[in-house]
Amino acid sequence: MAQAQFDKNAVMYDVNTHDVRYFFAEVWRQRQQPQLLNALQQKALRIIAAHTEYVPYLENVEQFLNRTWRPEEGETNPFLHLSLHLSVQEQVAIDQPAGIAAIHQRLCAHYAGDWVKAEHEMIEALAETLWQAQRYGQGLDVNAYMTRLRSLVGLGQEDNARINPHEVGQIKANKD
Numbered sequence: 001m002a003q004a005q006f007d008k009n010a011v012m013y014d015v016n017t018h019d020v021r022y023f024f025a026e027v028w029r030q031r032q033q034p035q036l037l038n039a040l041q042q043k044a045l046r047i048i049a050a051h052t053e054y055v056p057y058l059e060n061v062e063q064f065l066n067r068t069w070r071p072e073e074g075e076t077n078p079f080l081h082l083s084l085h086l087s088v089q090e091q092v093a094i095d096q097p098a099g100i101a102a103i104h105q106r107l108c109a110h111y112a113g114d115w116v117k118a119e120h121e122m123i124e125a126l127a128e129t130l131w132q133a134q135r136y137g138q139g140l141d142v143n144a145y146m147t148r149l150r151s152l153v154g155l156g157q158e159d160n161a162r163i164n165p166h167e168v169g170q171i172k173a174n175k176d
Contacts, residue, residue: 017065017079018065020079020083021061021064021065021079022061023041023044024044024048024058024061024079024082024083025058025059025061026041027041027044027045027048028045028048028055028058028059029058031045031048031049040086040090043086043089043090044082044086047082047085047086047089048082050116051078051081051082051085051116053078054078054081054082057078057079064079081123084123084126084127085119085123087126088100088104088119088122088123088126089119092104097142097145097146097162099146099149099150100122100146100149103122103149103150103152103153104118104119104122106153107119107121107122107152107153110153121152122149122152124148125145125148125149125152126145128148129141129144129145129148132144138166139164139165139166139167140164140165140166141164142162142163142164142165143157143158143161143162143164146158146162
């Protein structure tokens, strides 16, 4: 089997499906030398360690580069799942959208420190929000996302609407 090639210094923006799959496979391959991993890769390794059921996909990534998992058939895409964990962790680390870190903290406390269970709840909210954006051909609705997240900890909708990232240019154009 050919070894996956991945630039460990590459930034994970504007990547394709293969890049994401290679990223996680390479992190798993380097697990014996975690000191060589950058901060993002270290987060990914922690997530993989919590999801050892996905190791066969990582160890045989070439076989799964073009595989499509179909949720409507009860399938979970392991690479998407790992990516959503990483997305939530990155959001929490910078508290964007504002308030997400507190929600994560409250969910972790609710699950007696089990960050995986807490993030699974948050991932459902993120996945639903992403699905809605794709379904309607719009950008991510941060208000809907935060409402979903807040409901996980017994909070309602926020009093003041946030500006969605995809609306920033529209608002500026309307002011001019």
